[in-house]
Amino acid sequence: MKKKLTLFAISALVLSSNAGTDNFNDDVLEAKQLAKIDAQSLSSVPTKKVVLYPQYSVRLNDKNANEIVEKEQPVEAEVAVGYNQKEIGILIRWKDETKSVQPALATNKYGDGVAVEFPTVYGKGKTLAYVGMGDSNHPVMVYLKKAVEGKEYKKSFISEGFGTMTEIEEKGYNFTMQYDDSKKEWTAVIVKPLKTPDLNLASGMVPVAFAVYDGNSLNRDGNKRISSWKFIKIDKFKADPSYVKYISWGYGEIGDPARGKELMTQNGCNGCHRYADQNTAPEGLAPNLSKIGGYSNPIYLKESIINPNDVVIRNLNINRHYNKSGEKDKNGAYPNNDMYTWYIKGDKGKLQSKMPPFAHLSEKDVADIVAYLKTLK
């Protein structure tokens, strides 16, 4: 026990010294050209640190998991990327003191797991997707690997926001995960084609995000740790300079976080969102921003403020809240409480965010607010 505590203390120290890096280059993963891509060749590629933070935008309804999520710490992963003419390979290594495999005979045990996410639309003139499962304007591909007893659990999905993840079949990719008992760490390796009908990764700057699941913390679905968008730099292809300029906005010192917090109160952000010590908004009325800085890129935060309609996030489930003062139907069912939906359906089914655009804010105000949001992790 004592040993564990020391370990924890050390890792916390390491985190606090590194988690605060705020430099675009830290978010760039240099892909190395390899003749053959596999676990062995990827092991020789220098790794980069990626920090994954507990996902907080939505709160699910598992009491035990929620008690743990309050105390969850960020996780550090080491990531290496390799590529060749046909394939791209990513190695993800992260510490996990408890190896959890979902057992074949249990109802409330979960397996450790890892997911890799790519946007299907990115590059010149494209905005960044919401990192947790994409959004209605930005479908994402998610590759998921889990430790499950007695079967290989490897799935690929396409997703446009919470609850929309739909399994699709992708041929020709491999996803493995191995636990090292002595080092207490998982190593996962995904090797996939550079181009598939759904996803073209042959580009100079490819956004990618990671999630890890700790079975011991009852992690699954939205209960996970997630990174912000990282960017795979592939030298063989040319990155569009305007895109690089766009995604690298907002790193470093961009404004005054204290003033940003004041501006948020002045602009009524805390009327819908919960964050830091601002918890007066009803739970679930809008995405929770308590850890938003950990898994959001600065430019995404800026876009979300000035143009919320670009990244409309579906509710997790519109049936979670009933309007008890509404008219029951003849079978006694209450209507849903619209107050909790985050968007309205416009003509032709287009989703419109309920959040008004704050495009009238000055460049400085937006920068100050983003500077503050970046500290929430």
Place this chain on the structure above:
Amino acid sequence: MSKRQLAMVMDLNKCIGCQTCTVACKTQWTNRNGREYMYWNNVETHPGAGYPRNWMEAGGGFDEEGNLRDGIIPDMVLDYGVPWDYNHDELFSGNLLKPNTAPEWGPNWDEDVGGGEYPNSYFFYIPRICNHCSNPGCLAACPREAIFKREQDGIVLVDLERCQGYRYCIAGCPYKKIYFNPKISKSEKCIFCFPRVEKGLPPACAHQCVGRIRFVGFLDDEEGQVYKLVHKYKVALPLRPDFGTQPNVYYVPPLFDPPKFDDSMAPIDNSRRVPIEYLELLFGKEVHQALETLRKEMEKRARGEESELMDILIAYSHRDMFRLDNNYYQQTTDKKLKGTEFFKVIDQRYLQGANTKRVEIKDYTFHEKVLPLPPREGGHGH
């Protein structure tokens, strides 16, 4: 949420805890691996921990404002009970019969324990299936919209293609009537026997019930006994209405517990062993009115007067107890089967009540084909 709603009423005064319904359901639906531990239908003793253990304290459902409450996911060993096996083979070597695991809990672990102190102990049975709620907690909890409520009858089902086995539905259901199948990593639950219902047959649990305690029908069918018990006489009440999910399985509360004994072991007039507070907890404040109506109607009948309610509860005929079809499903059912011998026979067999003649068994039946009956020479008929 749905155009029509199928519902079931269970008369707790007639339930004898025989588990025929449990077995009917189990034998019909434990047809793939991973379902062994699940009891879509179970009969539990009240007061008691029930199945899964202490489900009433496990959260889920909706709070006063109509927001989904957090819940927990029961443990297979401690709360459901692992289905164990016996060492039958070892009996031949003189060993004693014992389970192959040390069971910690199981359905009916506390059967017939009940509450109260001797000589005033008491208990009654509550059979439970999925309530096919109007505001299902499982559906509200699912982050993947993998649970849906059928338009035509309000039956709540899991879309196994969309289900990813996250198990928030289990936390969200206050009755803990949706289960995780660890073999396929997906949630499964009582389906109100929809394949039977669509053919005009009641769910297996209701059909097999020897106490004839179950009535099945549509809530908007004013001629049906379900409607009369729930809406006309208001003697059938949902279980734990405070959970806020609007269940569609209704219970006629128990009325026939014996009187309490005083210190000299003499029965106390007009006393009840089952505390009314407990019945209030289970069925809400309406339980007073329901019990009052039942008493009045019984007295009426005892005086020799007519009582429609008593006639319904006596359950003379399956035909009246199960009003499923009335051409409702037949309009939408598989045209190929309609009017065929198979469909007709099934239908006739369902329509048989206690007072109808036996239908001649046709040669499509299993034992006529496979096990020809020996010629009968007196002795036991069948």
